[in-house]
Amino acid sequence: MIQISVLKFLVEKGPGRTEIELARAIHGESAYQQQVNQDLRMLVDREAVERRGGGGPEEPYRYYPR
Template identity: 50%
Template sequence: MIIRDVVKFLIDNGPGRTQRQLSVAIFGSDDRGYQQRVNWECRNLTDNGQVACRGAGGINDPYTYYPVTEAAN
């Protein structure tokens, strides 16, 4: 299973997670290198219309990710 599949599964089953939360769930580490890998996958999934992104992307309003159907509500 590739990281993209795991990220998509986590978003589908636990919407509203940040990249940091997804990174810790997958790798068990708060290391920024792991978060960058998750960031790339989240951007790819968002660009492909598979997940939706909310938030401004800053420290006070980080991106959170949702299944496309839930984001439309």
């Protein structure tokens, strides 16, 4: 639950961050995006944050506050 709150805070304070940027902000430089995927998906499903982008290397998902 703490990670979810931290993710929401990070998105609010830095709109447009990617999954890897958010993962590194929480877990450090060796982090990987899968460490935050499930929690970000939950925030999107709850309409707490908005996800934009295609999800690929050329156009990664970016997260914005709602």
